[in-house]
Amino acid sequence: MSTQDPALFALLNEIGIIEQLARNRFERAQPDGLRLPHFAVLNHLVRLGDGKTPGQLARAFQLTKATMTNTLQRLEARGFIRLEPDAEDARAKRVFLTPEGRARREEAVAFTAADLSALAQRADIHADAMLAPLRALRTALDRDPRRG
Amino acid sequence: MSTQDPALFALLNEIGIIEQLARNRFERAQPDGLRLPHFAVLNHLVRLGDGKTPGQLARAFQLTKATMTNTLQRLEARGFIRLEPDAEDARAKRVFLTPEGRARREEAVAFTAADLSALAQRADIHADAMLAPLRALRTALDRDPRRG
DNA sequence: CTTCTTTAGTTCGATGTCTTACTATTTAGT
DNA sequence: ACTAAATAGTAAGACATCGAACTAAAGAAG
Numbered sequence: 447m448s449t450q451d452p453a454l455f456a457l458l459n460e461i462g463i464i465e466q467l468a469r470n471r472f473e474r475a476q477p478d479g480l481r482l483p484h485f486a487v488l489n490h491l492v493r494l495g496d497g498k499t500p501g502q503l504a505r506a507f508q509l510t511k512a513t514m515t516n517t518l519q520r521l522e523a524r525g526f527i528r529l530e531p532d533a534e535d536a537r538a539k540r541v542f543l544t545p546e547g548r549a550r551r552e553e554a555v556a557f558t559a560a561d562l563s564a565l566a567q568r569a570d571i572h573a574d575a576m577l578a579p580l581r582a583l584r585t586a587l588d589r590d591p592r593r594g
Numbered sequence: 595m596s597t598q599d600p601a602l603f604a605l606l607n608e609i610g611i612i613e614q615l616a617r618n619r620f621e622r623a624q625p626d627g628l629r630l631p632h633f634a635v636l637n638h639l640v641r642l643g644d645g646k647t648p649g650q651l652a653r654a655f656q657l658t659k660a661t662m663t664n665t666l667q668r669l670e671a672r673g674f675i676r677l678e679p680d681a682e683d684a685r686a687k688r689v690f691l692t693p694e695g696r697a698r699r700e701e702a703v704a705f706t707a708a709d710l711s712a713l714a715q716r717a718d719i720h721a722d723a724m725l726a727p728l729r730a731l732r733t734a735l736d737r738d739p740r741r742g
Numbered sequence: 743c744t745t746c747t748t749t750a751g752t753t754c755g756a757t758g759t760c761t762t763a764c765t766a767t768t769t770a771g772t
Numbered sequence: 773a774c775t776a777a778a779t780a781g782t783a784a785g786a787c788a789t790c791g792a793a794c795t796a797a798a799g800a801a802g
Contacts, residue, residue, distance in 0.1 A: 452707060452710055452711065452714075452721075453721035453722045453725060454710045454711075454713070454714050454719060454721040455706065455707070455710055456721070456725060457721040457724055457725055457728065458612070458613075458616045458710075460725065460728045460729060460732055461609050461612050461613050461616070461728065462613050462616070462617070462630075463655075463656060463732055464606070464609050464728065464731055464732050464735060465606075465609050465610050465613040466656060466759095467656065467732065467735040467736060468606045468609070468610070468735060469610070470760085471735060473760090479787095481787075481788075482610075482788095483788070483789095499750075499751095500750075500751065501749080501750055501751075508611065508614060508615065509788095509789075509790090510789075510790060510791075511750075511751060511752085512751090512752075512753080512754095512789080512790070512791080512792095513788065513789050513790070514751090515751065515752060515753090516787085516788070516789080517788080519752095520787085532750095535749095535750080535797080535798075536750095536796080536797060536798085537749070537750040537751070537796065537797045537798070538749090538750055538751080538797095539750085539751075558603065559600055559603065562600055562602045562603055562606075563600065563602075565602070565734055565735070566600075566602050568734065569730060569731070569733070569734030570730065571602060571727070571730065571731055571734060572727050573600075573601035573602040573604070573605040573731075574601045575727065576605055576724055576727050576728065576731075577601060577604060577605055577608065579719070579720050579723065579724050580605065580608045580609065580612065580724065581608060582717065582718065582719065583612060583717070583719050583721075583724075584608055584611055584612050584615065585717070586713055586716070586717030586719060587612060587615040587616060587619065587713070588615060614789095618790090621790090627757095629757075629758075630758095631758070631759095647780075647781095648780075648781065649779080649780060649781075657758095657759075657760095658759075658760060658761080659780075659781065659782085660759080660760075660761080660762095660781090660782075660783080661758070661759050661760075662781095663781065663782060663783090664757085664758070664759080665758080667782095668757085668758095680780095683767080683768075683779095683780080684766080684767060684768085684780095685766060685767045685768070685779070685780040685781070686767095686779090686780055686781080687780080687781075
């Protein structure tokens with residue numbers, strides 16, 4: 447885009463391209479077709495604890511419940527999670543990691559950490575400096591309803 | 595994600611969320627179902643000139659040719675572009691904007707500029723400062739090519 | 743307790759994107 | 773010139789995502 451763009455416009459443009467490149471880079475590196483959203487859910491369950499409901503996960507990732515249903519069905523089909531009924535609320539389910547799911551997450555984390563570490567060294571990326579401003583932008587987009 | 599994440603990992607995570615929020619924000623604001631990739635192509639043709647080939651557009655957006663074929667077919671069906679055979683290369687086509695396509699792009703630009711401008715004012719976004727480092731990150735990720 | 747509303751999750755159809763495979767045309771190598 | 777490799781575009785199949793419509797269950801109002 448040109449220098450005449452409002453800076454925020456150009457920024458979001460750049461962000462879109464980076465997201466696409468990063469997602470492709472991750473997914474092409476997986477030997478078994480693990481998708482980024484699959485990894486994201488596994489990672490979330492390891493870090494923040496499993497036993498969450500699908501709805502909680504959908505809200506955490508800002509995805510619709512329908513999308514999370516799809517992701518969880520695929521993770522379950524791969525044997526990476528179990529879905530159990532919630533004893534206290536018959537409408538709800540609870541998502542639990544299997545040992546295979548934990549192991550697959552560790553594998554993906556290890557690879558990704560190595561890849562990103564190498565990338566950050568080859569190029570002079572100042573990720574620390576960008577993190578705070580991007581979080582501010584995310585927050586702004588997140589709670590600022592659209593006008594009109 | 596937690597503070598134990600490598601900064602680049604957390605950064606890409608944040609970027610993924612922002613991309614999703616920004617795309618949804620744009621698309622929900624369109625009255626006619628115009629998608630972000632459609633707008634991106636119209637905008638590109640206005641700014642850099644039409645008469646490009648589908649392959650050139652695919653490379654410009656780092657998408658596969660198949661994806662660009664799909665986008666162009668939808669833009670043509672909406673009457674926003676015309677596809678003409680290339681006189682010098684019988685394999686190729688050339689993409690031209692229609693008056694309707696130009697008008698629709700102007701409409702979307704006006705809305706988006708206003709929306710982003712308002713957003714940038716309400717929140718304290720330093721888009722200028724982030725642009726250069728993000729471009730460096732994009733360039734670093736970009737070394738991986740081989741597309742259709 | 744009965745009814746209305748809200749919440750949890752699924753299903754369905756549409757769209758964007760990718761990979762793989764294909765056709766047609768151009769270019770390069772010999 | 774002939775043939776092989778590269779390039780332009782398309783088609784088919786897979787998957788992620790969304791919105792709308794649906795079912796089931798819990799909560800609120802009376």
